[in-house]
Amino acid sequence: SYDLALAAAKKVEAAVRERLGREDIRWGAQGVVVQTGGVAALVGLTARFNDLVVMPQPYGPDSRPEDVAALEAALFDGQAPVLVLPQSVVAQGTLPAMSRIVLAWNQTSEAMTAARKALPLLKAAKWVIIFVVDPPSYGPERSDPGGLLSQWLSRHGIRGEVSVLAKNMPSVGEVLNRHIRETAAHLLVMGAYSHSRFREMILGGATREMLERAEVPVLMA
Numbered sequence: 001s002y003d004l005a006l007a008a009a010k011k012v013e014a015a016v017r018e019r020l021g022r023e024d025i026r027w028g029a030q031g032v033v034v035q036t037g038g039v040a041a042l043v044g045l046t047a048r049f050n051d052l053v054v055m056p057q058p059y060g061p062d063s064r065p066e067d068v069a070a071l072e073a074a075l076f077d078g079q080a081p082v083l084v085l086p087q088s089v090v091a092q093g094t095l096p097a098m099s100r101i102v103l104a105w106n107q108t109s110e111a112m113t114a115a116r117k118a119l120p121l122l123k124a125a126k127w128v129i130i131f132v133v134d135p136p137s138y139g140p141e142r143s144d145p146g147g148l149l150s151q152w153l154s155r156h157g158i159r160g161e162v163s164v165l166a167k168n169m170p171s172v173g174e175v176l177n178r179h180i181r182e183t184a185a186h187l188l189v190m191g192a193y194s195h196s197r198f199r200e201m202i203l204g205g206a207t208r209e210m211l212e213r214a215e216v217p218v219l220m221a
Contacts, residue, residue: 002033009031009032009033010031012031013029013030013031016029017029036065036066039066039069039070039073040069040070040072040073040077041073041077042073043069043070043074043077043078044073044074044076044077044078045077045078046078047073047074047077047079047080048078048079048080050078050080051080051081052080052081052082052083053074053078053080053081053082053083054082054083054085055067055070055071055074055082055083055084055085056084056085056086056087056090057084057085057086057087057211057212057214058071058084058211059208059211059212060087060212062087071211075192075220075221080221081114081117081118081219081220081221082192082219082220082221083217083218083219084211084217084218084219084220085217086214086215086216088215089216089217095217096186096187096216096217097186098121098124098125098186098187098217099124099125099126099186100125100126100127100183100184100185100186100187101118101121101122101125101127101128101129101185101186101187101188101189102128102129102130102131102176102179102180102183102187102188103118103122103128103129103130103131103149103160103189103190104131104133104176104188104190104191104206105131105132105145105146105149106132106133107135107136107140107141108191109191110191110192110193110221111190111191112149112191113191113221114189114190114191114192114219114220114221115149115152115153115189116221117219117221118189118219118221119156121187121189121219122153122156122158122189123156123157123158125158127161128153128158128159128160128161129161129162129163129183129185130146130149130150130160130161130162130163131163131165131176131179132145132146132162132163132164132165133165133166133167133172133175133176134165134166134167134172135164145162145164146160146162150162163179165179171206171209172206172209173206173209173210173213174209176188176206176210177210177213177214177215180215180216181215185216186216186217187216187217187218187219188210188214188216188217188218188219189218189219190206190207190210190218190219190220191220191221192207192220192221193205193207207220
């Protein structure tokens with residue numbers, strides 16, 4: 001009911017205000033209640049005027065259908081980067097140090113947008129690695145996968161190490177997760193929905209897989 005939803009929103013708002021005050025973060029907090037059908041519109045409008053949206057993984061035992069709608073609204077209507085937190089990080093209540101960052105690169109405009117949105121984090125990181133999975137044998141980067149991106153990063157004072165990975169597992173998501181574990185990375189930066197949103201929803205793809213199975217926070221744009 002509305003009363004229960006309002007009480008839950010106020011409880012979350014109070015907890016956020018307490019946390020902000022405890023850490024001396026001078027931002028405000030506002031709880032809202034909206035019908036399920038209005039979630040996308042509200043999130044899209046709010047995200048448009050914020051620098052970052054932080055959400056838990058939209059798939060899992062505790063997720064709801066409106067979680068995916070909220071994520072898409074933030075990305076596409078709000079044009080905001082979204083930091084998706086795995087349940088393990090949500091349970092801890094604190095973010096890991098973002099000193100080791102993986103940047104997934106597939107030459108798409110979405111991946112480039114994600115890299116641009118992540119620039120403040122990339123500049124602050126101690127270590128940045130560019131993962132390229134099964135690069136195509138055609139296109140401007142065929143002889144130097146990730147090279148142009150590495151040059152762009154260097155102009156911002158970021159040293160990006162390129163690692164070309166073979167797709168020797170059933171999916172790109174599995175390859176990324178394995179190498180993220182091996183490199184002990186703290187954050188994955190990637191573009192979202194390199195195909196049409198409808199096709200991605202039907203076929204899955206790296207976006208859906210990382211939203212389901214990522215073991216570290218994922219910054220998507």
